[in-house]
Amino acid sequence: MTATTAVAAIVPAAGYGSRMQHDKPKQYLRLAGQEILLHTLTALLTDPRIKHVFIAVAGDDPWYQSLDFPGHWPLTRVAGGHCRAASVASGVAAAAAAGYSHVVVHDAARPCLRTDDLERVITAGLSSEAGALLALPVDDTLKRADATDNSEATLDRNQLWRAMTPQVFATNILQRALQQIGVDDPGLTDEASAVERCGYKPKLVSGSATNIKVTRPADLELARLYLELSREQ
Ligand SMILES: Nc1ccn([C@@H]2O[C@H](COP(=O)(O)OP(=O)(O)OP(=O)(O)O)[C@@H](O)[C@H]2O)c(=O)n1
Numbered sequence: 001m002t003a004t005t006a007v008a009a010i011v012p013a014a015g016y017g018s019r020m021q022h023d024k025p026k027q028y029l030r031l032a033g034q035e036i037l038l039h040t041l042t043a044l045l046t047d048p049r050i051k052h053v054f055i056a057v058a059g060d061d062p063w064y065q066s067l068d069f070p071g072h073w074p075l076t077r078v079a080g081g082h083c084r085a086a087s088v089a090s091g092v093a094a095a096a097a098a099g100y101s102h103v104v105v106h107d108a109a110r111p112c113l114r115t116d117d118l119e120r121v122i123t124a125g126l127s128s129e130a131g132a133l134l135a136l137p138v139d140d141t142l143k144r145a146d147a148t149d150n151s152e153a154t155l156d157r158n159q160l161w162r163a164m165t166p167q168v169f170a171t172n173i174l175q176r177a178l179q180q181i182g183v184d185d186p187g188l189t190d191e192a193s194a195v196e197r198c199g200y201k202p203k204l205v206s207g208s209a210t211n212i213k214v215t216r217p218a219d220l221e222l223a224r225l226y227l228e229l230s231r232e233q
């Protein structure tokens with residue numbers, strides 16, 4: 001693949017953010033001067049290989065239409081699904097129909113994506129049939145809890161990584177994997193899980209701990225800090 005290969009980004013943005021406990025989905029909360037979704041799209045569009053962004057939005061979403069997107073951004077709204085995988089599948093179908101050979105899937109809720117990390121994971125994903133994803137080796141000791149949050153076991157953390165996004169795959173491979181495994185499979189918490197179960201071993205590309213997924217209220221302050229720090233660099 002060349003550095004100028006055209007890829008499509010898929011942004012699942014149809015969640016309601018229940019863990020954030022806010023009356024507005026977290027992707028529409030404002031941090032460091034603009035909505036989280038706008039930060040995420042700005043980060044994705046720093047890579048010239050991303051030629052289009054398909055954003056999966058909930059059908060009853062009243063917020064998306066009010067966002068102030070720059071007119072030149074190549075965006076298409078697609079129907080969000082009942083779960084993250086269904087939203088991603090909707091975006092993959094649109095990217096396939098538009099003729100994109102590869103897709104970059106990135107959570108709307110991860111606004112602190114660094115350009116250098118994005119560049120590395122796209123390059124890795126384009127150079128391997130199995131694809132690639134940003135991830136970080138686990139540095140903490142991992143415990144398995146019992147039903148009352150007591151530690152009942154310590155897991156071997158050797159060779160354990162925590163997955164992030166972007167996750168980069170050949171469009172046809174990801175589309176076939178999602179169809180084969182089924183978007184309602186409880187084990188399908190990211191795109192790589194579907195591709196792995198079809199026999200591929202996606203490359204784990206070491207990312208940045210700042211690439212957090214804004215999930216709970218405490219994440220907002222941290223994301224704001226990271227966004228303001230990146231602006232100063
Ligand atoms: N049906 C869904 C559910 C989630 N997402 C998106 O998938 C990303 C990661 O999901 P998560 O952090 O779980 O977001 P929510 O589902 O909104 O959060 P919660 O689980 O707390 O409700 C988010 O950008 C979210 O908008 C989506 O596009 N469609």
Ligand SMILES: C[C@](O)(CO)[C@H](O)COP(=O)(O)O
Pocket residue numbers: 084107162163164165189190191213
């Ligand atoms: C895709 C993901 O961000 C990788 O860590 C994560 O699995 C999303 O989980 P969520 O519960 O849908 O936020």
